[in-house]
Amino acid sequence: MTIPVFYSISDDFTKYAAVSLNSLVKNSNPENDYTVIFLNQDLSKEHEDQLAALGNDHVHVEFFHIDEKLVKPIQDRKENYLRADFFTMSIFYRLFIPDLFPQYDKAIYIDSDTVVTDDIAKLYNTELGNNLFGACTDSSIQYVDKMVKYIKDVPDLDPKKYINSGMLVLNSKAFRDEGFIAHFMDLLEKYHFDCIAPDQDYLNEIGDGRILHLDPRWDAMPNENTEPLPNPGLIHYNLFFKPWHFDNVQYQDYFWKYAKETPFYEELRAELDNYTDEERSEDRAKLDHMLEKEDSTVVDPNNWAHVKAKGERIKL
Template structure:
């Protein structure tokens, strides 16, 4: 019998609770269910498509604010028939494979999206699920030791550390349990005074065990809530019954094992997906493609003021006869900043501003840069050819520049069969003529360029996507990007791989400013004709590029600084940029070392408040454990 057939016969049903749209593995054993559907419907919100809903049949859906994912558990108990009942969350699943995966210090495997690769990696399919589940009585997440979290003495101490959970409520639950089931007192004492427990309310049980557990659990919670004053409870405190059920599950299993059930209990790792939401690919605009100019940028949340300045300058000088598809490649720009950007740029009726999350495209690649002023976002241009399959040609611009001319003129440049349209890099070429010969050696031996004087600057690119796709796939581009030894990272890679397939643009389309006196210290080492073209372009620049460290938002006296501030001062982020001038850095919104909804996070907030030295030390320590920087 094949494993998939076995899964059908055993009727394994793993209900995946969700309160927001998400991507779910597509297999018969996994059944997504919207929790709190009754409240959503009462609020006039549409229910999720292609999922079960916890407000049908015999249900307690309206109790979801208190019971959390238990409303799905109750629904399954009353309305579903299976041989095995399991419960996961839209962002947390069991790892059904036999492979031991690296996990963080809080017992979670951290991954990004649910896709074909991760489904295979963690066995989120019928065959792997059947193989992992059949023959076991109960499956839970691993037993975590709360001493290893933050030195908690026991589970009661662990509970009390949460600012939203009251110790009196835990005691109330204990009293209810002991009154209803006196024989459980010994096990409740052992669990609550102990240090180990399975968290996350994730489990899989055989039918008879699941029915016994629900018949035991829900009356206890019903009795608890009947005498629980939660009239002034905040949103998190209101979830107390859900938190209690985590402890009750451990007490239930401890009692059954102590009293001779001898259940075969298995512990499977828990994988936490940080981006389980559906991915919406970009679609072609409903505009005449002959008049559409697609322009792409890459930025993070801290670079929003500069991004907005560059886009504003571009649209301010753009032709009214064309439509501009402005696409920002990003993975952490806040919803608020996205709204601020689109609201501000709505003044340009001939432009559409869109955002594209690159997280999935770069997932699994270790991308680093060798220069402090070059960010990871620089690699995003490599995914354009796949992200925009409906475009044959696009423009890409860095965000540390202002556009002083009509960008449609640049877009209309005929690239022929060449992959790239770009301006020669006067800085790199000037270095080629230095006596020490270091840059010439680098171009020859690291970049393997036969004509290094053709090296171009990649801050302004006209990209022939069809030709780029012929040269490399996105995966191949990113694999090359992981290789060490590059000085200018993606720019070096583009020059190395696109040599001989470049249309050279007039210098006016990428006038690099005089950073650190390089015009007459580096640029003037370039061949005379090149240097003269550059100097001529400074008189009437169509794009000024503030490349390198001397930025106008750090030094308003820098070369072309007044031109930059002429545009920057008009944006809603001008005060933020002025704060940068005053040396006030923006808050650092790193990826959370501890997930927002992690069962551990609330205790960390007490012991190491946000902004404290302890908090910063903890974040460093946790990221080291997670293998992050």
Template sequence: MTTTEPINIVVASNNFYAILLGALVKSIELTHKTAEKIDLYIIDDGISKESRENIRASASEEVIRMKWFKSASVIPDNLVKVPSDKSAMPMTTYLRIFAPYILPEGTKRYIYLDVDMILQEDISKLWNSDLGDNMVGAVQDISKTVSNSWAGIPNYKELGMPPETKYFNAGLLVVDQEKWLKEDMTNQVIQCLYDNGPYVNLADQYGLNVVLYQKWKELDPRWNTFANDVIEVPDPFLIHFLDIKPIYRAYNGNKRFGDEFYKCLKLTPWKNHKPIPEYVRISRKTFSKMKKIFFSYLK
């Protein structure tokens, strides 16, 4: 990558988590010190006009150029539809596998980020990661291996994967766009979810780990530091709020990381945000789960 090429970043958000995207955008701006422009491709899964304006105001357009895409428009007609799962994870999470279809023709690489993250290091260093011959760069998940009993790949043996096979977190991906499209990976992930329905764990993260087996490069773990990890990381490059988000009163992650989140948020139009009560969080998770179950019966 050269300093004349923009850094391509893709994110996806619904309206409720737009506030998280505001903090992420601000953190990217604050930590970016090199000359590259940043092109931020936002897959909009129902973000309100007000929230869009707040996100736009969260960073200077001189640093971050935002490009918006409605979620319904990012899925090509020739792709198989994503199967519904019965988890409480919003369907928005699946949108990351459609990222290649919104990028300009000729794009060689992009970074995908979950919105529940903030940067502590210049994104250009991640952008310039050496992937070797691999299709994707990622960080090993908190669950460590495919044989993990509460995450991982429940049917790893049937798929021919050794139990010690490392399992990555899909919240941060550095993707070789050309390889991805050449091997039609989006369709491969979706088909994998259909083929292994009873075993699917953590939505598309399951499919990504299966189809990218032996095709991903392990990155420095500091590029995806989990806020709820019991091991203290003194110098994270990126903080990932995997569990209860810091916008809630019930936030249960590292306090220092939560403070870092609010340092960023206070520099956005959401500067007066007050943590949300626990009953709101629970009701939203329940609604998300019931909505997916309902639509699964309609298919």
């Protein structure tokens, strides 16, 4: 039996994904077998080779090209912008994993801006029961009043139960058996819900009531309002505060520890050194821009809350 772990990346995210992959490999158990699959549309052969070289005898690295026809209904439009800032198709790839890989009844998905500091097999061994997936509460938004208000007013969900989609333990069999993708596509094409985090909002809504909330150590995020966790199993450099753009980010030592062992270390250090204070200010301003979306979505007659109030079936 192999433990399937999926990433979804665009070519320009390869160097960060390499750090995450290296950390996963270094903390893997040689008595287990792991298959790491990178979902992509534009990964260069050079980058494929560099990522593959980070694997070993028990961690196999593979690549899967996402067919344009598969994701064509997901359009480049403002409702699907990540953080109300830009469009990236790769955020939606994770939703298709169960259907694209029917040989797996369970799978792990993790974002590329992560480091894995414990054996990912421990996460895979989570018993999901009848839940659609396991994930961690999104700790990055708990101290952002406007984001909390958005979750209450627009998705009409409990912010304390609103999960981050950067780490998922997928009940792939349930996704397939219950038609998750067909339901997702139907909602997407019918309503084009205006979202701050599109894939994440859809997962929270469709999975409402059937999400297993996991120990927060499996999605530890830098947060200026809290102390770092003492024993993170997976660190997720969520939102705008990346250790390759900002110094003194929580958990940054973990990132640089594993970055040093990749062919991208010098490039990553140069990116940090050359990132300007003006760019950092712009990054912080993007958070305010993201939160402005709450003002428009809360009055949208087709937002999640209004559609649910009309009796539309949202959750599986």
